[in-house]
Amino acid sequence: MTPDYLPFHPTPGKPDFSVPEGAVDAHCHVFGPEAVFPFAPERKYTPVDAPKEKLFALRDHLGFSRNVIVQATCHGSDNRALVDALAASNGKARGVAVVRPDVSNDELQELNRAGVRAVRFNFVKRLVDATPKDIYREIAERVVRHGWHIVVYFEAPDLEELKPFLLSLPGTLVVDHMGRPDVGAGTQAASFKSFQALMSENENIWVKVSCPERLTVAGPPYDDVVPFARTLVEAFPDRVLWGTDWPHPNMKSHMPDDGALVDVIPRIAPTPELQRALLVDNPMRLYWPEERETCS
Ligand code: 0GY
Secondary structure, three states: OOOOOOOOOOOOOOOOOOOOOOOEEEEEOOEOOOOOOOOOOOOOOOOOOEOHHHHHHHHHHHOOOEEEEEOOHHHOOOOHHHHHHHHOOOOOEEEEEOOOOOOOHHHHHHHHHHOEEEEEEEOOOOOOOOOOHHHHHHHHHHHHHHOOEEEEEOOHHHHHHHHHHHHHOOOOEEEHHHHOOOHHHOOOOHHHHHHHHHHHHOOOEEEEOOOHHHHOOOOOOOOOOHHHHHHHHHHOOOOEEOOOOOOOOOOOOOOOOHHHHHOOHHHHOOOHHHHHHHHHHHHHHHHOHHHHHHHO
């Protein structure tokens, strides 16, 4: 099948902003190569190949040290491309997998050994067919026993309906892309307030302040998204994560320059302390806790 969205930027620029030593790109993907790791038959889009070598080259180019690779819907619950990338990373990548309800404990243990530390539940209707919440809850209860956490992807209009489910999940919950706020409605909109209240009231909920390129109405340099991310970074400095979202699946309007995305970071995390928390301390606590304990 032919790719049906823009290819990733072939030559991203060097960012002006220097990320702190040990920075983690906590949301990115690998796709294929399709000839080795075919895409899932049930996928809603077909990406271009975005293999691990390109991801690791981008990591080095942008000055990052590590990646958290998130299983995207185009690979369904076939985590082989993800596991292959983790194995090739020399311990510099951890994974977020998608699993089926009939996954065995042996398979979960195998994924854990490979470096997977979370599962992702996706509620974005254009990306997946719905999975009953009871099934997701059963999966959550099983994976937290392996010390994993849950990553959820949903859009702001679905937050109220999802809240009871989100609050019923055990362990740590990470929300992708700020819960996809309606940027045009501004930071005072009820739905963004509701999301902040959810985080204020539940200290187990974390958020990725990622994807200005997806959320923007105005386009680069993403002035309209910055206040959303900055609000969350300043309110919840020890529960925020940042990622490139490379290779930016499904982007049809414009393809971001990943160097320019890195240059958004000092605008959303304006002090060295906030930058270190966002890029190093928080992702290390969640994905490499054993290394943090050794360092401290
Ligand atoms: C992202 C965002 C998107 C795609 C996926 O799993 C996916 O296919 O998450 C999207 O289209 O918004 O996190 O990469």
